[in-house]
Every structure is written in C-alpha cells, then in structure tokens.
Amino acid sequence: MNxxxxxxxxxxxxxxxxxxxxxxxxIDQTLTQDSTGTMAYLQFEAxxxxxxxxxxxxxxxxxxxxxxxFENADDHKYIATVTGKHGIYLSKPGxxxxxxxxxxxxxxxxxxxxxxxSHTPTGGALGMxxxxxxxxxxxxxxxxxxxxxxxxxVVNVRLTGxxxxxxxxKDVILELLRxxxxxxxxxxxxxxxxxxxxxxxxxxxxxxTNMGAELGATTSVFPxxxxxxxxLKAQGRAEDFIPLTADEDAIYEETVEIDLSAxxxxxxxxxxxxxxxxxxxxxxxxxxxxxxGSCTNSSYLDMMRxxxxxxxxxxxxxxxxxxxxxxRQVLSMLSKNGALHDMIEAGARICETACGFCIGMGQSPSxxxxxxxTNNRNFFGRSGTKSAGIYLVSCETAAATALTxxxxxxxxxxxxxxxxxxxxxxxxxxxxxxxxxxxKAADAEVVRGPNIKPFPKADALADSLQGSxxxxxxxxxxxxxIMPSDSSLLPFRSNIPKLxxxxxxxxxxxxxxxxxxxxxxxxxxxxxYGQGSSREHAALVPLYLKIRGVLAKSFARIHxxxxxxxxxxxxxxxxxxxxxxxDQTDAIALPGVRQLVESGETLIPVENLTxxxxxxxxxxxxxxxxxxxxxxxxxxxxxxxxx
Ligand code: MIC
Ligand code: SF4
Numbered sequence: 001m002n003x004x005x006x007x008x009x010x011x012x013x014x015x016x017x018x019x020x021x022x023x024x025x026x027i028d029q030t031l032t033q034d035s036t037g038t039m040a041y042l043q044f045e046a047x048x049x050x051x052x053x054x055x056x057x058x059x060x061x062x063x064x065x066x067x068x069x070f071e072n073a074d075d076h077k078y079i080a081t082v083t084g085k086h087g088i089y090l091s092k093p094g095x096x097x098x099x100x101x102x103x104x105x106x107x108x109x110x111x112x113x114x115x116x117x118s119h120t121p122t123g124g125a126l127g128m129x130x131x132x133x134x135x136x137x138x139x140x141x142x143x144x145x146x147x148x149x150x151x152x153x154v155v156n157v158r159l160t161g162x163x164x165x166x167x168x169x170k171d172v173i174l175e176l177l178r179x180x181x182x183x184x185x186x187x188x189x190x191x192x193x194x195x196x197x198x199x200x201x202x203x204x205x206x207x208x209t210n211m212g213a214e215l216g217a218t219t220s221v222f223p224x225x226x227x228x229x230x231x232l233k234a235q236g237r238a239e240d241f242i243p244l245t246a247d248e249d250a251i252y253e254e255t256v257e258i259d260l261s262a263x264x265x266x267x268x269x270x271x272x273x274x275x276x277x278x279x280x281x282x283x284x285x286x287x288x289x290x291x292x293g294s295c296t297n298s299s300y301l302d303m304m305r306x307x308x309x310x311x312x313x314x315x316x317x318x319x320x321x322x323x324x325x326x327x328r329q330v331l332s333m334l335s336k337n338g339a340l341h342d343m344i345e346a347g348a349r350i351c352e353t354a355c356g357f358c359i360g361m362g363q364s365p366s367x368x369x370x371x372x373x374t375n376n377r378n379f380f381g382r383s384g385t386k387s388a389g390i391y392l393v394s395c396e397t398a399a400a401t402a403l404t405x406x407x408x409x410x411x412x413x414x415x416x417x418x419x420x421x422x423x424x425x426x427x428x429x430x431x432x433x434x435x436x437x438x439x440k441a442a443d444a445e446v447v448r449g450p451n452i453k454p455f456p457k458a459d460a461l462a463d464s465l466q467g468s469x470x471x472x473x474x475x476x477x478x479x480x481x482i483m484p485s486d487s488s489l490l491p492f493r494s495n496i497p498k499l500x501x502x503x504x505x506x507x508x509x510x511x512x513x514x515x516x517x518x519x520x521x522x523x524x525x526x527x528x529y530g531q532g533s534s535r536e537h538a539a540l541v542p543l544y545l546k547i548r549g550v551l552a553k554s555f556a557r558i559h560x561x562x563x564x565x566x567x568x569x570x571x572x573x574x575x576x577x578x579x580x581x582x583d584q585t586d587a588i589a590l591p592g593v594r595q596l597v598e599s600g601e602t603l604i605p606v607e608n609l610t611x612x613x614x615x616x617x618x619x620x621x622x623x624x625x626x627x628x629x630x631x632x633x634x635x636x637x638x639x640x641x642x643x
Contacts, residue, residue, distance in 0.1 A: 002250040003223050004154045004189045007129045011112050013146040019153035019253060020187070022622040024146035025129075028055045028111040030138050033098045035063040035359070035485065036116035036535055038075045038494035040135030041082045042455055044142055045446075046635055051087040051438060053144030058089040058106060058432070060098035064490050065354040066361045071491035074449025078494070084436045085444040088142070095431035096327025096353045099123070099295040103206050104329055105429060108240045109224030114141045118213045118534040118558060119295050119376065125205035126231075127224030127244045129189075132213065134536040134562040136634055148624060150557075152189045152218040156252035159196030161261030166411035168305075168394035169204035170297060170374070172258060173211040174266035178276035179256070182476060183528050185217030186557060188254075192222045193246060196260045201421050202231040203299030210296045211376045214273040216531060216556060234425050265397050265409050267372075270389035271380040272476065279397055279409045287372050289365045290315075290402040291322045292395055293351070294358040294375030298326025300333055302374075302395040304419040307339035309399035309410065310346035316405030322363050324351040333426050348402075360384035360486035372401050379478045379532060381506050384486040452494045456544040458567030458632035461597060465548050465569075465590040466609075467521035471504060471511050472584040475526035479559060481506045482530065482538040493537065496544050503541045512545070520546025524582050527552070530559025539566045549590070551606065551617065553579055564625050567633035569593075571604060571617040578615045586610040597626055 001009070005017055008025060015023035030052075032040050037059050059079050064072040076093065083090050091101055098115070099122035107113065109127035113120060116135040123130030133147065141147050157176070163169070176190075190212050192205070200208075205222045212220030222228075224244040232241045265279040292298075292306055303325050315321045323343055325331040331353050334340040344350060357363035358375040364384030365371040371383060371390050378390035393401070396410035396417065403413070410417075436444045473481075482504055485493075492498040504511040504523075515521065523542070529552040530538060539562040542550075549569030553576050563570045569590075573579050582588075587609040596604055600623075603616040621629060631637040 027141040031115040044139040049143035100326035124209035124221040153253035158194035170394035185215030268392035288369040293324030297374035315347035478532035525552040531556040
C-alpha cells in the first residue's frame, strides 16, 4: 500500500478504496478558522451535540484580525465561548496562522485531519491525511460523524536530486501547477516519494502540500520519516512520531517525476496560480509591493532566508515590503536571534502573525500596482485592489525583488541561504486555551454579538423547478468571485443577508439585485466552478438568494460538496457544447425533478423554455447526497433522521 491507502484504510468507516467510489472516514482532528468557524459552530450548535467526539479539535483565530469595528471582535468572543463549552481548544489571535500552528504543535503522522479551510492539506507534510471541507462537514466530524468523500486516486510525485541554492520548495509546487494546471489534481491525492524527499525539511514539505490545494487535489501527503521525527523532536513532541512510508511495491494510479536539481525560480503571473513562468522568462517587471508570509511561506526557515537576504541592505525606495511571520513561535524566534532586527533595519513593515494581506485584510496595493507575494492564490480582486496584478513567488525571490524593485532571480544575490533547522524550537502553548471542564460546561455562557445572524436553510426539493439563468460565467470561477472576502466583507462572515449584497459582484455587480428581484433562479458556469476556498458562504449566500441549481461543465470538489450540503443542485453538462446553447436570462425548467432524484436517476432533463429544447444533465449523487438534496441540505437531513 501507499501512505494514502494506509491511512485511509485505517480510518475507513464505509466503502472500499476504489478510486471514484464513495468512502467515509473517521476523523481524528479538526480545525476551524474564524472566517469559516462562526458558521461551522452555529451549525454545530444546531446539531445539539454537547461535547466534541474527536481526539483533538481546535479553533484558530487568524483571518479576521483587523478589528475596524466590533464585528470581528464579537465573532472572536462567540468562537472563544462556544468552543470552550463544547470541548474545543482555542488558538487565540496572535498565536499564528492555523496551518502553521497545526504543523508545529498539533498535527500527528498517521492521523486524519478535517479543516474548514482549503489549505488544511498543509498537514500532509507530517504524514497525515489532512483534508479541507465546508464548515458543516467539519461540524459533523466534531460531533463524531464520518467524513464522506469520493475515494481519490493516488499520484506518485517522485522527487529526485536536490534543490539548488536560491531555488525553493515553492518552485516545486509552482512547477507542478505549470505542468498540471489548477484542475490537474481533481479527485487525486498527490503523494510524494523518491530520494529527493529526504532533502526537504518539514516546513518545505508543508509549502508543497499547502499549495497542492491549488491543483484542486483532495490532499497531498509526504511519508513520515527521519525528517519528520527530527522536526517533532525539535517541537518537543517526539512521542507523536510514528514511522509511515509506502511499501516497496506500492501501486499508484499515475507517476509524475520531478528532478529537484533541474528546477529554477518560478513565478505565477496574474490572475491564476497555474499561470507559471520561470522568473527569467517573466523578465524584470517593475514592482510596487512585496508581501512575505501566509500559510504557504512563513515558517522559521523561510523567514531566516528572507532575513539573510535583507541583512545589511535596504528595501528599494519604490517598494513597500510587508512581512508577516506565520506563527508566534516563528516571530518569537526571529526576535530572539536578531533576524527580526535585520528585517526591520532593511525597511520591512512587520505585520501581525495572521493571514493578513493574503486574504485582503489590509495591505491592498495601489492602483495598477504589481505586487509580488509568497502566498498561494492570486485570484482577481483578492488583494482588495481590482486593478493590481499579484505575482506568486518563493520567499527568496520575494526578498531579492524587494531589494532591487524589479522581479529578481534570488540566485543573483550574495547571501548565506544555508539555514539549519533548529535542534529545538521555542515552543510555548500558552495561547492555546483548553476547553472548559466537562462538568462545568453546562453553565458556560456562549456570547453572541449583534453581527451574528442565523444561517439560511434550504426547503425540501420541490416536485419541479423553474426559473431563469441569472448569470452566465466562464471557466475557473473561484469562490473569491462567488463570495468575495476583502477587509470590508470578512467581518460579515456570520451575517449572510449582508454578504448577499456582494454575491458574484466581481463577475457582474448587478447580480445580487437581479437575483433578489427575480426571487431566485439558476447559475450557468464553465469548468471547475467554485475552485479555491472552502468557504461555505459561496453556497449559503446563493441559497439565501434562492439559487436552486448551478449548471456547469464541472465543479471543484469542496464547493460541489458545499452546494449539496445546502440543498443546491450541481448539474453537469453531458456534452460541453450544450453550455453554448444556454444564455443569460433563458427561462429553464426541471419538470418532475424530485421524483427523478428519488428514483436515483442520474440524467435530469433540463428544458430551455426560451429557446425550446431539452438537454439531459448529469446529477451524479450518492445515496447520502440524494438524501441531502431531497431534504434540503444536511442539517434538514440530520433533523429528519433524529425525529
Ligand atoms: C482562503 O485562502 O481563501 C481562505 C480565506 O483561507 C479560505 C477560507 C475562507 O474563505 O474563509 C480557504 O482557503 O478555505
Ligand atoms: Fe490564510 Fe491565506 Fe492561508 Fe487562506 S491561504 S489560510 S487566507 S494565509
């Protein structure tokens, strides 16, 4: 067996490990962050479970840390009180970005982790199966329920050679994105093997597993080996280590070979993470801003390399350099060993250890700016400045660029990039607050501020559906299009009515008003609809606007699950050319749809009433998913089962 099969089979609750078939797995650990967490805990409360049933569940506060009004602080208070009551640990704001802290302090080889954030696969660096999902799925897992997914096929990403000076783990994943695209990993686990692997430290592996999310992969995983053992020991967690490697004769569905020695610095150009060139090919683009940090690139190792490049030099006068270390541990170590001083002296603006610029919480670039960043997504508008272009690079490339003011190959900078992994990290868990003791939990109060509004629930599926196509969209529409999340909107993650005023506005600003006026309808999209974030808001807000179904060429994994969890039909074109036969404003009908779903029919007739034709569309649902669609979502289905 390969590592993926070993962990999945040890956690299998139902199904068989046959790629494409539905399986359910037991979840050992969960994580939430604050921007998806408020909804997840409201849903958890609605399920009526007193105490979490996982080995460890933790809530991070790392996204909404810009407190420009009471909203974020109110959400923090709600999360702190609701988690404490129900047996969940709380990582306070200031402790760091969820994936970085999970890697340092919580993740364990051989375990399963489900997180309400699409970059949860970061944990795969430690040899665990770590999957991103919608908040509702995480709420179910916290309550002891299994996580259902389509069994992935396993890709062997075989690494040989060794990264050359100035070439980074980020360049490995950018190269994979260049080769495979943002759809290349759909339905797959990227499992890393080969002799090159042992040359990569855990933070470097984490950069790769983190950004595997941009391939659309279910997750990415490294084995648990000597490198893992040394990292856990240095974190004071030697007892958490177990060895876990693929069998010699392990079988994989596909193999991709990467010679680490042959890689060069890479860059993803605006506005997609797979729009990758070598830094040399991209040329000396003039740069206005450089942002270093995010869950992809903010480890101690990353920051030390940045400090080495900046030491004794000054940031280019035309560049604003922003640095956000990934965790309190990292920041604390940098402050102790003087590296922070080197950054500050070079002219860096040091930000809180949080998601910050990556999710548009501050540091929006100027009009038409070029912003070079170390995070994982450069989707249109995500930085908060629509006219800006975001370029994704490694920490080394970012630091070199900050000095010259033009996109720069870090191999040209004279600096010692040989940073050793520390024998012991400065660990201190005093910002991870344990839950209220079980015997006191009943009396613990949950504090809800006025910004926390109830979440919408779908109605049971009607016998027939009718409405018009409210918006026709292209391929690769992201959740940042569906439910944008800049600093003005993130504070409203627990306020769906307010968010609904901005749904799909980056595609068409008139959409929210038109959807409201029409009293609902359908969406039409191309391939890979809903890629990117795990945010359930990208389903909850359309639900609130009474969207009954999405007609698309294909869907991204997490978003499709979120639609079904909320009772919205994900209909796929059988023939992609049928997409061209539909236009915005066409009236469509799905006659007898309820009965068809009940009988397990996978081809649903969709009538175009405006143009007078009918096409068959694929609605490939498992029995459990059919239950959700019929009941009007997972919460309704659970309520029915408990009746
Ligand atoms: C992101 O990187 O897009 C986010 C913000 O972390 C999201 C979660 C969210 O939308 O709250 C994600 O990746 O799932
Ligand atoms: Fe936070 Fe950005 Fe990572 Fe999302 S991708 S978890 S916003 S740092």
